[in-house]
Amino acid sequence: MSVEWMMVGISQMARAAAERGALLHLLAKNPARYAHDIAHGGAGPALVVHEVDTDDPQAIDRALKAVGRIDGLVTVDLYDMRVLDHLASLGLPGQDPESVRLVRDKARLRDHLHRAGLSTTTGIPLTASSGWRDVAERLGAPFLVKPNSGAGSAHVRLIRDAKDFAAFRREAPPAEEFVAEIYLVGPLFSVETFTWDGQTRTLGIGSRILSPEPAFREEVYAFPTALPEQDRAEIDTWIGQILASVGYTRGFAHTEFIATGHGPELVEINPRLPGVSIGRAISETLGIDVYAATVDMALDHRPAIMDAELRPRGGASVVFLYPPTPGVLRDVTGLDALARHPGSPSYHPQLAPGDVIRSIDDQYGMAGFLTTYGATAELALLNGISAAGRLQVLVEPLLTFGLDVAER
Numbered sequence: 001m002s003v004e005w006m007m008v009g010i011s012q013m014a015r016a017a018a019e020r021g022a023l024l025h026l027l028a029k030n031p032a033r034y035a036h037d038i039a040h041g042g043a044g045p046a047l048v049v050h051e052v053d054t055d056d057p058q059a060i061d062r063a064l065k066a067v068g069r070i071d072g073l074v075t076v077d078l079y080d081m082r083v084l085d086h087l088a089s090l091g092l093p094g095q096d097p098e099s100v101r102l103v104r105d106k107a108r109l110r111d112h113l114h115r116a117g118l119s120t121t122t123g124i125p126l127t128a129s130s131g132w133r134d135v136a137e138r139l140g141a142p143f144l145v146k147p148n149s150g151a152g153s154a155h156v157r158l159i160r161d162a163k164d165f166a167a168f169r170r171e172a173p174p175a176e177e178f179v180a181e182i183y184l185v186g187p188l189f190s191v192e193t194f195t196w197d198g199q200t201r202t203l204g205i206g207s208r209i210l211s212p213e214p215a216f217r218e219e220v221y222a223f224p225t226a227l228p229e230q231d232r233a234e235i236d237t238w239i240g241q242i243l244a245s246v247g248y249t250r251g252f253a254h255t256e257f258i259a260t261g262h263g264p265e266l267v268e269i270n271p272r273l274p275g276v277s278i279g280r281a282i283s284e285t286l287g288i289d290v291y292a293a294t295v296d297m298a299l300d301h302r303p304a305i306m307d308a309e310l311r312p313r314g315g316a317s318v319v320f321l322y323p324p325t326p327g328v329l330r331d332v333t334g335l336d337a338l339a340r341h342p343g344s345p346s347y348h349p350q351l352a353p354g355d356v357i358r359s360i361d362d363q364y365g366m367a368g369f370l371t372t373y374g375a376t377a378e379l380a381l382l383n384g385i386s387a388a389g390r391l392q393v394l395v396e397p398l399l400t401f402g403l404d405v406a407e408r
């Protein structure tokens, strides 16, 4: 049983389930989200999709009862802790909900790691009365503000002065809790891990290209980053300590860090595989199957990736495609050039023509993403950037008065 999943991988999980004599039931709020993967991934008859309001524990419960016997459960990105608790109460093997709760609360996580000596920085939860000067006096300027449990880099801003802070206050959604953090300076990476029985194995390091500040929009991901042996050993030790410290004893984790001049500094821990097509890219470059591992984990079997040899046989990159301005998505052109481009580029749409892109400051403005390969991560990345240059994301202007086109 999978309560939602990512844009990519549900078909591969269904095939892995079939190989293990199981059926995969997917509870999905919006089954159309999975249509591209199902159409291209060969899910076969082992996938049964149920349309269910997955924000509602009772609706999930009804769906679980209707299915009957359930041997294992897979979940992803459960921001609603009620659903997380409910699923944990079923007693099926899975992640420790307390640990997921801790890593989802960025202020609490930062405080926890600071006390444990694993983060030099601290965070301050912002209140309605926090002023720029108080925060700057405590954290130094510039500092960074971000939603306490956000995703997609939405509303993450660098605050250089009182003017930036006032602009952030104007734009920030009032219902959201924010945390201010010391501004970490250096390139962003992620360490992709798998933990089983409390033992963490690093699968590899992913690199990232971000937009210019003051926003932190992700533009390119590449895997696996070649690091000097000593740096890699330092990361392996560091991530083992971090995940043990938060009580994360089972599952994939996608932990972002900034390589500062004084070592890795944590940005956030995502208690799941990385998003978009990165899970597949990791599988293909290492010759492993992260989706089969997910099914094995749900069935309480030690996944083969804990013992597999992890020697990269190539690199992969994912380029996120944004329009040049906000607007109503019209089309993505140039796709026919991809067939001739090296690196086997494949395009995966996230939005459909007619969808409104209100902001291009964060990943929610992404029209789609392009996966590309190469003999090394560097070549995959160059193939990806070159191939993405052939594509144009076309938008119609948003009406600045009255209603948006899509709402009329």
Ligand SMILES: Nc1ncnc2c1ncn2[C@@H]1O[C@H](COP(=O)(O)OP(=O)(O)OP(=O)(O)O)[C@@H](O)[C@H]1O
Binding pocket: 144, 146, 150, 151, 152, 153, 154, 156, 181, 182, 183, 184, 185, 188, 210, 216, 218, 256, 258, 267, 268, 363
């Ligand atoms: N303290 C910090 N110092 C410098 N940059 C930071 C800091 N915290 C976050 N960032 C930058 O902001 C980006 C988004 O922050 P974070 O990952 O915590 O939020 P998010 O919304 O979960 O992002 P995403 O879903 O895009 O990973 C990070 O990728 C990083 O580039």
Ligand SMILES: [Mg+2]
Binding pocket: 153, 256, 267, 268
């Ligand atoms: Mg992040």
